[in-house]
Amino acid sequence: MIDIAAIRQQFPVLNRLVKGKPLVYLDNAATAQKPQVVIDALVNYYSQYNANIHRGIHTLAEEATAAFEDTRNAVQQLLHADSREEIIFTRGTTEGINLVAYTWGRQNIGKGDEIIISGMEHHSNIVPWQVLCAEKEAVLKIVPVNDNGELEMEAFHSLLSDKTKLVSICQISNSLGTINPVKEIIKAAHAAGAITLIDGAQSTVHLDIDVQDLDCDFFACSAHKLYGPTGVGVLYGKKAILEAMPVFMGGGEMIKEVSYQHFTPNELPYKFEAGTPNIADVVAFKAAIEFVNGIGKSAIAAHEAALLEYAAEQLTPIKEVRMIGRARNRASVLSFVVEGAHPQDLGIILDNQGIAVRTGHHCCQPLMDRFAIPGTTRASFAVYNTKEEVDALAKGLQKAIKMLL
Amino acid sequence: MTIQDTENEIVDEFGLFDSWDDKYEYIIDLGKKLAPLAAEHKTDHNRVRGCQSTVWLHAEYKDGRIYFTADSDAVIAKGLISMLIRVLSGHTPDEILEAKLDFIQKIGMTTHLAQTRSNGLLSMLKQMKNFALAYKVKTEND
Numbered sequence: 171m172i173d174i175a176a177i178r179q180q181f182p183v184l185n186r187l188v189k190g191k192p193l194v195y196l197d198n199a200a201t202a203q204k205p206q207v208v209i210d211a212l213v214n215y216y217s218q219y220n221a222n223i224h225r226g227i228h229t230l231a232e233e234a235t236a237a238f239e240d241t242r243n244a245v246q247q248l249l250h251a252d253s254r255e256e257i258i259f260t261r262g263t264t265e266g267i268n269l270v271a272y273t274w275g276r277q278n279i280g281k282g283d284e285i286i287i288s289g290m291e292h293h294s295n296i297v298p299w300q301v302l303c304a305e306k307e308a309v310l311k312i313v314p315v316n317d318n319g320e321l322e323m324e325a326f327h328s329l330l331s332d333k334t335k336l337v338s339i340c341q342i343s344n345s346l347g348t349i350n351p352v353k354e355i356i357k358a359a360h361a362a363g364a365i366t367l368i369d370g371a372q373s374t375v376h377l378d379i380d381v382q383d384l385d386c387d388f389f390a391c392s393a394h395k396l397y398g399p400t401g402v403g404v405l406y407g408k409k410a411i412l413e414a415m416p417v418f419m420g421g422g423e424m425i426k427e428v429s430y431q432h433f434t435p436n437e438l439p440y441k442f443e444a445g446t447p448n449i450a451d452v453v454a455f456k457a458a459i460e461f462v463n464g465i466g467k468s469a470i471a472a473h474e475a476a477l478l479e480y481a482a483e484q485l486t487p488i489k490e491v492r493m494i495g496r497a498r499n500r501a502s503v504l505s506f507v508v509e510g511a512h513p514q515d516l517g518i519i520l521d522n523q524g525i526a527v528r529t530g531h532h533c534c535q536p537l538m539d540r541f542a543i544p545g546t547t548r549a550s551f552a553v554y555n556t557k558e559e560v561d562a563l564a565k566g567l568q569k570a571i572k573m574l575l
Numbered sequence: 576m577t578i579q580d581t582e583n584e585i586v587d588e589f590g591l592f593d594s595w596d597d598k599y600e601y602i603i604d605l606g607k608k609l610a611p612l613a614a615e616h617k618t619d620h621n622r623v624r625g626c627q628s629t630v631w632l633h634a635e636y637k638d639g640r641i642y643f644t645a646d647s648d649a650v651i652a653k654g655l656i657s658m659l660i661r662v663l664s665g666h667t668p669d670e671i672l673e674a675k676l677d678f679i680q681k682i683g684m685t686t687h688l689a690q691t692r693s694n695g696l697l698s699m700l701k702q703m704k705n706f707a708l709a710y711k712v713k714t715e716n717d
Contacts, residue, residue, distance in 0.1 A: 513649075574650060
């Protein structure tokens with residue numbers, strides 16, 4: 171068992187009031203709150219050893235470089251990557267996916283080639299491929315989603331062919347919480363000769379990630395959903411694939427030698443890290459990883475699963491509430507509609523009671539169209555949430571329903 | 576009644592409320608009472624679509640004045656737009672363009688409600704001013 175009270179004490183923001191009421195933060199799938207150790211790491215970096223990395227010879231530059239590279243080692247362990255050269259720092263999941271689309275995609279996708287995504291992707295894992303397909307006259311195929319919010323795996327297998335060049339799928343859906351069978355997907359995609367990208371934006375905080383066991387070719391995630399800072403993400407790629415890829419952006423650390431005639435790109439991972447990176451936030455990301463490791467992902471997952479189950483018990487008896495997404499394998503997200511009330515109205519009234527939930531289409535418009543709804547209200551749980559907060563949500567929801575209907 | 580008069584009226588009405596809940600109950604009530612928008616005006620052209628809700632805003636120009644009608648799939652958005660209609664509808668393009676509309680701030684509605692992506696209160700207002708500007712330019716060139 172984990173001591174939730176002790177964990178809550180580490181998150182200063184959880185003490186604040188919203189509209190005069192104690193904050194109940196249930197929008198963790200959008201971004202998680204930050205523990206004091208992460209905030210301290212940021213402050214410490216700027217107050218003690220702020221310097222540009224990799225090239226300075228002075229003490230501060232050495233300390234900053236070491237701290238930056240320490241985070242890379244921590245991420246390598248977090249994802250169980252084979253080597254640290256496979257860990258590329260990005261601004262977030264979205265940039266990681268775009269990096270693959272703009273480099274590997276432009277090099278390897280041609281006319282008539284097919285890219286498979288799923289019907290539960292957020293816009294970050296749709297739009298880069300639409301752009302690429304439009305440019306290369308390639309075809310985007312979508313794995314359908316059943317009424318429970320699960321991927322139709324038979325349909326996925328039938329979409330695969332020798333035309334399939336890439337399969338890019340989220341491990342956990344941000345709007346439904348569905349955990350997808352990515353290992354099966356990757357294996358089948360490889361058998362068809364395709365490359366795979368796993369969008370780990372939602373999964374990295376909830377599941378043990380082992381990119382070698384999954385055998386995915388790319389894996390993208392963000393620090394801020396993992397109790398870390400915003401503006402930092404990671405793209406994992408298999409070394410051989412990354413080495414064969416052209417550069418993404420030019421300038422800064424990505425260069426080994428440059429003349430006016432040509433340039434030689436740097437070695438991995440620096441080849442893909444142009445310009446001065448987000449040093450402070452990368453450094454603080456390590457504190458977030460240590461925070462998560464300190465509690466243990468399985469303990470976090472067990473706590474969140476208990477909350478999810480309790481929340482479903484509390485909300486299901488409210489007769490106006492209809493759950494969206496009832497996948498058997500689900501993580502930390504409760505998405506629902508209230509018949510006759512718009513999600514935006516629910517969100518506003520819940521906010522008035524200090525309760526932060528997400529409402530709207532969650533940047534998954536095609537999925538909302540699939541369920542013929544304008545959007546959902548989504549409560550998503552983190553390690554610091556409590557049963558009392560779920561009670562507050564249920565009570566707040568009943569009040570909102572009374573006001574709106 | 577001038578735009579400023581209507582604004583003052585609304586500020587006075589909101590002065591009666593002690594709590595946020597009361598304010599929102601009032602806005603929800605306004606939303607429910609908003610006159611329906613004719614189906615033929617629910618066009619893509621009239622649509623302000625955002626992350627959260629959809630607002631349809633229609634403007635008609637008659638005898639030098641603009642008359643607004645609107646609808647939304649969310650009731651609080653409807654309540655907010657109904658206040659804007661009450662303040663701005665039936666005025667000339669110049670009056671609408673010059674209106675400061677600080678009642679929004681005075682009744683405490685400037686927080687995220689105003690900013691929410693493309694369908695917040697400020698976007699609706701911008702759309703109404705755009706209509707006013709369009710009619711002003713059109714009449715000046717006729």
